[in-house]
Amino acid sequence: MSTSTKTSAFLASASPSFLWNEIVRWSYEACILRREGQEGRVKELLQERLPALIRAWSERSGLAPDANRMRLRGLFARIQESVELGFIQRRLIVDEICARMSRQPAKTRVPPASGPVGLRRRVPFGNIPDMLDALAQAEFESMGEAVLPVRRTLTPPRNLFAREPAAQVALSA
Amino acid sequence: MKTAVINKSASKPTTPVANEGRSAESETLFVGLDWGTNTSCLMAAPRSSSESKVSLKEQIPTVVGYAAENVLQRVLPGDAKMLFGAEALKHKLYLTLVRPLQGGVIENQASAKHFAQHLRDRLNVGNAEVRAVIGMPASSDMSAREDARQAVQGVFNKVIFVPEPFLAALGYRDESRLNEPKYQDPVANSLYIDIGAGSTDVCLVQGHYPTIDDQLSEPFAGDAVDQIILDGILAAYPDCGLSLARVRDIKETHSFVLAQDGTTPAVATVMIGGKQRKLDVTDQVGAGCEALLQKVFEMTRELIARADADSASELLQNVIVTGGGSLIKGFGVALQTKLLEEGFDNPRVRVLGENYKDYVAKGALKAARQAKDRQWQNLIG
Numbered sequence: 001m002s003t004s005t006k007t008s009a010f011l012a013s014a015s016p017s018f019l020w021n022e023i024v025r026w027s028y029e030a031c032i033l034r035r036e037g038q039e040g041r042v043k044e045l046l047q048e049r050l051p052a053l054i055r056a057w058s059e060r061s062g063l064a065p066d067a068n069r070m071r072l073r074g075l076f077a078r079i080q081e082s083v084e085l086g087f088i089q090r091r092l093i094v095d096e097i098c099a100r101m102s103r104q105p106a107k108t109r110v111p112p113a114s115g116p117v118g119l120r121r122r123v124p125f126g127n128i129p130d131m132l133d134a135l136a137q138a139e140f141e142s143m144g145e146a147v148l149p150v151r152r153t154l155t156p157p158r159n160l161f162a163r164e165p166a167a168q169v170a171l172s173a
Numbered sequence: 174m175k176t177a178v179i180n181k182s183a184s185k186p187t188t189p190v191a192n193e194g195r196s197a198e199s200e201t202l203f204v205g206l207d208w209g210t211n212t213s214c215l216m217a218a219p220r221s222s223s224e225s226k227v228s229l230k231e232q233i234p235t236v237v238g239y240a241a242e243n244v245l246q247r248v249l250p251g252d253a254k255m256l257f258g259a260e261a262l263k264h265k266l267y268l269t270l271v272r273p274l275q276g277g278v279i280e281n282q283a284s285a286k287h288f289a290q291h292l293r294d295r296l297n298v299g300n301a302e303v304r305a306v307i308g309m310p311a312s313s314d315m316s317a318r319e320d321a322r323q324a325v326q327g328v329f330n331k332v333i334f335v336p337e338p339f340l341a342a343l344g345y346r347d348e349s350r351l352n353e354p355k356y357q358d359p360v361a362n363s364l365y366i367d368i369g370a371g372s373t374d375v376c377l378v379q380g381h382y383p384t385i386d387d388q389l390s391e392p393f394a395g396d397a398v399d400q401i402i403l404d405g406i407l408a409a410y411p412d413c414g415l416s417l418a419r420v421r422d423i424k425e426t427h428s429f430v431l432a433q434d435g436t437t438p439a440v441a442t443v444m445i446g447g448k449q450r451k452l453d454v455t456d457q458v459g460a461g462c463e464a465l466l467q468k469v470f471e472m473t474r475e476l477i478a479r480a481d482a483d484s485a486s487e488l489l490q491n492v493i494v495t496g497g498g499s500l501i502k503g504f505g506v507a508l509q510t511k512l513l514e515e516g517f518d519n520p521r522v523r524v525l526g527e528n529y530k531d532y533v534a535k536g537a538l539k540a541a542r543q544a545k546d547r548q549w550q551n552l553i554g
Contacts, residue, residue: 040386040479116312118336118385125360128343128543131382132333136548142315 011056019057026050027076031083032150036141037120086150094144117142202298204305204329205537207337207530208321209235210274210370210396211421211497214530215292216538220304224542231295232530233258237284238268257291273324276371276396277310277337278317285324293328304549305329306537308337311367311374311383312390322552331549335540337533338367338376338383341495344536345525362484363491364476366469366508368498370395373465375472377480377488389476393468395497398461399424405457413443413452423454428500430462430507462501469498470511477517489520495529 011019030045058068117138123131144150201220207213217229238261240254248267249256256264273285296303305325309318318334325332342360350356360378367374373394377387403420406413415423427439438455473492480488489512494505505524512520525532 037385039384116314116385116390117318118311118388119382120384122381122384124381125342125346125378128540129545129548131339132335132540132544132548134382135335139315139318146315 007052011052014056014060016057016060016062019053019060023050023053023057023072024075024079026053027079028083031080035083035087035120037118037138090144090148090150091140094140094147097147098143200298201302201304202296203538203541204292204296204303205340205534205539205541206292206305206307207340207533207537208274208307209497209530210272210277211235212530213288213292214534215295216531216534217296218538218542224539227535227538229296230531230534233292233295234262235272235274235288236261237271237273237287237291238262238265239271240268255287255291257288274370276392276394277369278313278371279320279324282320282324285320286328289325289328302330303328304331304541304544306333306335306340306541306544308340308533308537309334310369310372310390311336311338311376311388312372312392322550326552329552331551333540333544333549335537336374337369338365338374338378338388340533340536340540341365341367341525341529342376342378342536343539344532344534345493345495357491359491359493361491362487363493364473364480364488366473366492366494366496366499368394368465368469368494368496370497373469373472373496373498375469375476377476379480379484379488386479387476389472391468391472394465395421395424398428398465398498401461401464402454402457405460406452406454409454409457410452413445413450415443419443424458424461425500427454427458428462429459429502430466430504462504465498465501466504466507466511469494470508470515473508473512474515486518489517492520492522493525494522495525495532497529499524499529500527 026045026049030042030050033039033042033045054072058065061068061071063071117135119131119134120138120141121134123134203218203220205216211234213233213235215229215231215233216227218226219228222228236258238256240249240256244267246252249264250260256268261268261270271281271284273279273281273288279285293303307321307325309321313336321334322332342363342365345359347356351358361380363378365374365376365378367376371394372390372392374388374390376383376389379387399417399420402424403415403417406415406420423439423441427441429439438453439458441452441454443450443452477485477488492508492512494508498504505522509520509522512522
């Protein structure tokens with residue numbers, strides 16, 4: 001049996017609460033990856049993993065198609081907002097940490113982040129100042145990741161999705 | 174933190190670069206630096222000079238030689254305690270040679286600082302402000318940048334670090350020819366392959382600077398080829414006592430892919446037990462270079478697959494190879510052949526050649542000229 005056949009069979013038998021939880025988890029991951037500029041992996045999630053999960057959940061949620069759509073739209077909007085807010089908060093925290101470090105007489109090194117420092121957004125070739133800004137932003141984000149790893153700090157809050165019936169089951173499990 | 178001052182360097186300063194009727198002390202100088210593992214390229218121009226003006230251009234082997242304690246007087250020029258670049262290599266018998274960089278990033282902080290100070294001395298601008306844009310390997314992380322920042326602290330006044338492939342593309346682009354109908358803009362839709370010492374970087378450049386998604390980096394490049402060649406030679410000639418440095422020399426002279434015939438073997442002359450001996454290292458050099466070619470081919474294939482299908486045919490016309498690895502004889506043709514054999518339609522691979530170092534430094538100088546004041550990182554000595 002191929003991997004995709006196995007996955008389809010697994011999704012078809014999974015509980016709606018499990019599927020909902022997976023949708024929440026991978027939607028979060030997609031939003032974080034997009035902020036990190038990893039469009040290739042975002043594409044993979046949006047075109048492969050999430051559609052399969054959404055299809056399976058929609059079939060088993062027990063709700064009308066319109067209600068499914070509304071729930072999903074609401075979820076995505078809240079996740080996007082939550083991730084954006086998380087990055088803004090991290091930026092503020094890292095800014096403060098950097099400022100405090102620079103005020104110390106013996107400069108402490110910010111823990112180095114692993115992985116290359118690359119652009120997270122597209123910058124037209126003719127625009128050198130914009131490229132330098134984007135690089136500085138990427139460098140800051142790398143430093144931020146070293147100080148506050150976003151996947152550790154940005155977990156879905158327990159009450160954020162509480163209004164979704166399936167989430168009630170998943171989050172209280 | 175104050176940088177150690179080099180009192181005794183034998184290199185003569187170059188002609189002052191800020192000499193257009195202004196004081197060398199007051200004029201800010203822009204520097205573009207390709208700080209390479211083996212060779213560094215330095216370009217400089219006064220801030221107020223025209224876009225095309227370059228006041229200084231030098232290629233310097235990235236090596237620092239420290240004089241041994243017991244060296245006789247007048248053996249080293251000016252009885253220097255430290256020599257740099259070609260001079261250090263020339264007098265290596267009396268020096269401990271240290272290469273500050275490995276794999277494109279700083280490995281030895283003290284010698285890196287000394288080397289950076291030597292670069293500053295070459296500018297001969299006294300206490301004038303010097304702002305440097307420095308190329309970093311695309312795969313370098315924050316730690317590598319921090320090391321580089323520390324090495325140039327107290328040497329340059331302000332710096333910006335930019336990935337080398339960006340700078341190579343910037344330097345290779347000739348803006349003055351953009352209106353020529355036959356000029357193919359190298360940043361419109363190209364695939365850049367930068368084969369350095371420590372890493373091979375492949376980037377898609379399609380009108381915008383490559384994002385994380387548009388590039389691949391593998392820690393397999395010139396140094397890995399040296400090691401493959403050395404292992405092969407030691408297996409065939411266990412008593413030859415070759416060092417990696419000597420293997421690098423052999424590679425630089427004899428490297429090839431796509432051997433056309435067997436009439437031009439790679440023969441290296443080595444000293445074994447005080448006697449000169451000629452070793453046929455054709456197979457070993459070939460094996461190392463072929464391994465690199467295969468790696469580059471795989472990376473290129475992967476990145477082409479990532480590109481938008483509509484842009485692929487034009488992209489295949491603009492595969493540009495740069496970096497030290499590009500100097501391997503036949504590399505461009507061999508890569509083109511492999512792409513063709515893989516079924517890619519009419520690929521065209523161009524090799525930037527000997528001047529590849531200039532492009533990074535030239536691109537860095539362009540970036541320095543256009544950077545806004547707020548974008549420079551201050552380095553307080």
